[in-house]
Amino acid sequence: MTGERPVDLAAIIESFAGAVENLGAAHGICAFAVPPEQIVDFCRFLKEHPALEFNFLSDICGVDHHPETPRFETVYHLYSLKNKWRVRIKCRLGDPPHIPSVTGVWRTANWHEREAWDMYGIRFEGHPDLRRIYMWEGFEGFPQRKDFPLRGYKDKLNPFGAEGPPPTQADLATRDIPQGGR
Amino acid sequence: MTEVTELMRPEGEALNTKEVLLNLGPQHPSTHGVLRLVLQLDGEYVERVDPHIGYLHRGTEKLAESFTYTQIFPLTDRLDYLCPPSNNLAFALAVEKLLGIEAPIRAQYIRVMMAELARISGHLLITGALPMDLGAMTALLYAMREREMIMDLLEMITGARMHTSYCRVGGVREDLPDGFLPKIREFCEIFPSRIRDYERLIENNRVFLSRTQGVGVISATDAIDLGLSGPNLRASGVDWDIRRDEPYEIYDRLDFNVITREEGDCYARWLCRVDEMRESIRLIEQCIEQMPEGPFQVDIPTIAFPVDKERVHCSMEALIQHFDLSAYGFDVPKGEVYSVIEAPKGELGFYIISDGSPKPFRMKVRAPSFVNLQALFGVTKARYLADMIAVLGSLDPVMAEVDK
Numbered sequence: 001m002t003g004e005r006p007v008d009l010a011a012i013i014e015s016f017a018g019a020v021e022n023l024g025a026a027h028g029i030c031a032f033a034v035p036p037e038q039i040v041d042f043c044r045f046l047k048e049h050p051a052l053e054f055n056f057l058s059d060i061c062g063v064d065h066h067p068e069t070p071r072f073e074t075v076y077h078l079y080s081l082k083n084k085w086r087v088r089i090k091c092r093l094g095d096p097p098h099i100p101s102v103t104g105v106w107r108t109a110n111w112h113e114r115e116a117w118d119m120y121g122i123r124f125e126g127h128p129d130l131r132r133i134y135m136w137e138g139f140e141g142f143p144q145r146k147d148f149p150l151r152g153y154k155d156k157l158n159p160f161g162a163e164g165p166p167p168t169q170a171d172l173a174t175r176d177i178p179q180g181g182r
Numbered sequence: 183m184t185e186v187t188e189l190m191r192p193e194g195e196a197l198n199t200k201e202v203l204l205n206l207g208p209q210h211p212s213t214h215g216v217l218r219l220v221l222q223l224d225g226e227y228v229e230r231v232d233p234h235i236g237y238l239h240r241g242t243e244k245l246a247e248s249f250t251y252t253q254i255f256p257l258t259d260r261l262d263y264l265c266p267p268s269n270n271l272a273f274a275l276a277v278e279k280l281l282g283i284e285a286p287i288r289a290q291y292i293r294v295m296m297a298e299l300a301r302i303s304g305h306l307l308i309t310g311a312l313p314m315d316l317g318a319m320t321a322l323l324y325a326m327r328e329r330e331m332i333m334d335l336l337e338m339i340t341g342a343r344m345h346t347s348y349c350r351v352g353g354v355r356e357d358l359p360d361g362f363l364p365k366i367r368e369f370c371e372i373f374p375s376r377i378r379d380y381e382r383l384i385e386n387n388r389v390f391l392s393r394t395q396g397v398g399v400i401s402a403t404d405a406i407d408l409g410l411s412g413p414n415l416r417a418s419g420v421d422w423d424i425r426r427d428e429p430y431e432i433y434d435r436l437d438f439n440v441i442t443r444e445e446g447d448c449y450a451r452w453l454c455r456v457d458e459m460r461e462s463i464r465l466i467e468q469c470i471e472q473m474p475e476g477p478f479q480v481d482i483p484t485i486a487f488p489v490d491k492e493r494v495h496c497s498m499e500a501l502i503q504h505f506d507l508s509a510y511g512f513d514v515p516k517g518e519v520y521s522v523i524e525a526p527k528g529e530l531g532f533y534i535i536s537d538g539s540p541k542p543f544r545m546k547v548r549a550p551s552f553v554n555l556q557a558l559f560g561v562t563k564a565r566y567l568a569d570m571i572a573v574l575g576s577l578d579p580v581m582a583e584v585d586k
Contacts, residue, residue: 026517026518026519027279027280027517027518027519027520027521029519029520055406056406056409057409058409058520058522058529058531058548059520059531059533059546059548061533061544061546063535063544064544075533075546077520077531077533077548081406081420081422084427084428086520088520106407106409107407107408107409107559108407108408108409108553108556110556110559111552111553111556112553115552119243132236133235133236134235134236134239134585134586135236135239136236143241143244144241144243144244150244150245150248
């Protein structure tokens with residue numbers, strides 16, 4: 001990443017009809033924030049704009065900013081194979097988090113979104129098959145949330161876990177659980 | 183297919199067909215690790231594939247949030263365990279960007295050389311394993327013989343064969359050992375002829391060709407849409423290599439070709455990897471030639487251990503810094519970075535959010551195998567079950583990286 005960007009990238013993106021906030025560039029990547037309800041339109045805009053062509057979705061990442069509010073965030077990293085540019089899109093989400101799915105724009109979003117659902121409980125509306133991907137069926141809670149103990153909860157299979165009954169999804173959001181582990 | 187069934191059906195008898203669910207794995211020799219595939223079969227045709235992953239999930243990203251940056255290196259080793267040096271490199275680069283430092287030139291050459299050795303080691307396995315999945319055992323045994331040479335080289339540099347953990351933030355752990363250069367020159371001399379051996383074993387093998395040519399074709403548009411990267415994407419005719427297009431370390435000083443093929447089938451993916459090994463050898467040779475003398479670590483006592491241990495014994499300040507660094511790690515400025523490298527499997531990216539403490543607030547690994555494996559959905563529709571094994575093998579997923 002050379003950090004070289006065309007001067008007009010921000011200008012083009014600001015021509016998008018929605019509410020885009022320019023977060024500036026750091027380490028060679030420009031970042032933009034959009035409200036979650038505009039994410040699909042914005043992604044499609046970036047993908048189809050003839051001067052941009054961000055046609056490659058690198059990554060979708062969930063983030064938990066506990067105890068800040070809004071608590072959750074999804075971060076999208078796009079790449080333009082034609083122009084060799086990268087861009088980062090960020091969406092802050094409330095609790096419980098939900099955001100429209102971008103599987104209609106890129107098929108590769110499918111597993112990335114399943115992972116974010118599995119780890120953070122971010123619900124992607126319109127996802128064709130939103131199931132857990134790493135954890136087993138019937139697992140309770142979302143393990144990468146900041147209030148989920150590192151070693152999990154104590155049960156008969158996990159004698160080293162943190163004390164306390166396995167939480168239900170509803171009280172995960174409200175209860176303050178100490179950071180377990182090391 | 184339907185025509186054949188029509189012919190074979192006894193006169194006047196209704197054929198009782200029903201779809202079968204078949205469970206492949208999680209323990210199966212051709213799934214390359216613990217991958218479970220639930221297949222919906224219509225006769226020999228695969229109607230739908232549903233990969234179940236997560237059997238090897240170790241929670242790397244969650245663990246990383248409670249580790250200091252130096253402690254994370256061993257975790258990255260275990261992502262794509264066939265080529266740990268490139269994973270180490272990707273992580274080190276991300277942290278160095280956050281810190282705003284760069285490794286000394288010699289360290290950069292060493293790292294690139296290691297990453298290319300790792301690429302050969304990763305590609306060697308798939309060069310042998312794909313024919314093995316399709317019934318030709320011999321190639322794997324030859325490939326393993328050469329892989330052993332690479333293992334020996336890695337052991338010589340790092341002391342470990344598999345999980346090298348050789349990179350550090352700001353350099354590498356140790357300088358190259360005495361007597362290493364003749365060894366690697368010998369390897370560079372021998373290896374190209376060995377690549378020729380694999381080709382001679384495989385390229386005219388009619389069984390291998392008929393099982394891979396024209397099988398699992400992924401068009402360029404599909405490949406981009408599915409997020410394929412690395413040799414899998416280049417085999418579909420997309421000319422993209424991060425080493426050339428977003429050069430990191432000293433790749434811009436090296437001369438190499440980006441291998442692409444147009445066909446997009448299993449055979450093209452296999453050939454791409456074979457040719458990439460040749461390019462890697464060229465890269466290693468250039469690294470050895472150009473490698474300057476000099477330090478192998480940055481001289482910043484708060485980030486890297488002093489090369490000259492005497493300093494710690496004689497100076498109070500150096501002692502304190504040494505203690506701080508070993509006990510608490512180093513603070514990384516607040517910020518976020520997404521840093522990518524061209525790993526053997528494709529785009530390996532580390533997205534790190536730092537809150538200014540010695541541990542990352544969030545570390546996301548963009549694992550190429552995870553994304554590549556997903557393509558199995560797209561290409562195996564209405565294909566024979568046996569072809570699906572070829573497709574899976576040619577996509578070359580490493581389950582440890584898929585499951586993180």
